[in-house]
Amino acid sequence: MDIISGAIEEVKARLPDIEVRLNEPMKNHTSFRIGASVRAMYFPKSVQELERLCIVLCECMTAPLVIGNGTNLLVDDSKTLEMVAIKTGGISYIEQTGETEITAGAGISLSKLAEFACERGLSGLEYAHGIPGSLGGAVSMNAGAYGGQMKDVVYRTNAFSPMTGICEITGVQHGFGYRKSKFSGTNDIIVSSTVRLKKGNPKKISEKTEELNSRRRESQPLEMPSAGSTFKRPKDGYAATLIEQAGLKGFTIGGAKVSEKHSGFIINFDAATFADVISLIDHVRETVLKQFGIELEPEIKIIKAVL
Numbered sequence: 363m364d365i366i367s368g369a370i371e372e373v374k375a376r377l378p379d380i381e382v383r384l385n386e387p388m389k390n391h392t393s394f395r396i397g398a399s400v401r402a403m404y405f406p407k408s409v410q411e412l413e414r415l416c417i418v419l420c421e422c423m424t425a426p427l428v429i430g431n432g433t434n435l436l437v438d439d440s441k442t443l444e445m446v447a448i449k450t451g452g453i454s455y456i457e458q459t460g461e462t463e464i465t466a467g468a469g470i471s472l473s474k475l476a477e478f479a480c481e482r483g484l485s486g487l488e489y490a491h492g493i494p495g496s497l498g499g500a501v502s503m504n505a506g507a508y509g510g511q512m513k514d515v516v517y518r519t520n521a522f523s524p525m526t527g528i529c530e531i532t533g534v535q536h537g538f539g540y541r542k543s544k545f546s547g548t549n550d551i552i553v554s555s556t557v558r559l560k561k562g563n564p565k566k567i568s569e570k571t572e573e574l575n576s577r578r579r580e581s582q583p584l585e586m587p588s589a590g591s592t593f594k595r596p597k598d599g600y601a602a603t604l605i606e607q608a609g610l611k612g613f614t615i616g617g618a619k620v621s622e623k624h625s626g627f628i629i630n631f632d633a634a635t636f637a638d639v640i641s642l643i644d645h646v647r648e649t650v651l652k653q654f655g656i657e658l659e660p661e662i663k664i665i666k667a668v669l
Contacts (some may be wrong), residue, residue: 368420381405397437407452430496436669468498483614485562498552513538518556587630589662602626
């Protein structure tokens with residue numbers, strides 16, 4: 363029996379009530395709508411269930427792929443992914459834990475978190491309402507938009523570490539940087555986070571939120587499958603501007619296209635495959651590097667099948 367099969371059997375024996383789907387297609391759980399099946403996908407409904415699942419998988423030497431809304435993922439579709447996944451959508455509790463503090467589970471959507479804050483007259487998450495991801499993913503990559511970022515509001519995070527179990531970090535321990543945190547590239551799993559906001563007027567907060575969402579709708583291809591901004595902002599200039607100046611707006615490979623609405627987005631406009639998107643990413647990077655001497659770095663997380 364291989365390691366993955368052994369892990370699945372062990373979880374079944376020790377956590378018989380946890381929801382699981384075997385051979386679950388990742389394309390059903392990513393905004394790109396691309397991805398082959400994982401061997402198993404688990405759907406824990408509480409922090410305690412998530413922690414027990416993590417412990418079992420850790421003991422079975424199996425590091426899971428953890429996803430929230432799958433809005434920043436490009437997943438290989440060439441063959442079955444020899445891994446297990448955990449979807450944190452069930453960890454979605456939210457509560458006000460202080461005069462200006464909100465604590466929420468990793469699976470809560472940023473839009474719901476922002477709405478909760480607005481209803482209570484708490485400002486600081488207006489920019490986050492239109493970001494389609496979950497809190498856990500947003501903290502992990504220090505998501506941001508329109509001048510705001512998670513670094514500005516996240517105070518405390520609880521996470522599961524294979525080395526120490528559940529641990530708590532605060533403030534600068536998050537190691538926030540541009541589109542990264544201490545969790546980036548690790549097997550640590552964010553369970554919950556606490557944000558510290560500022561008192562404000564609910565009406566003005568709502569108006570600011572709608573203003574930013576209107577700007578998104580006008581400038582971004584929200585109606586098409588994508589993973590948001592494909593590339594990180596380079597030190598010099600903006601990725602979208604460089605791509606457009608390189609003459610690549612609307613450029614296609616297979617079913618993947620550089621959006622004509624916003625050149626920073628690669629969209630799945632016609633049943634694109636993983637290979638289509640990867641080829642287009644490579645072509646954009648090579649063209650921009652050749653014309654401007656600037657190397658674009660992907661912002662999306664790329665999950666490849668093990669050959």
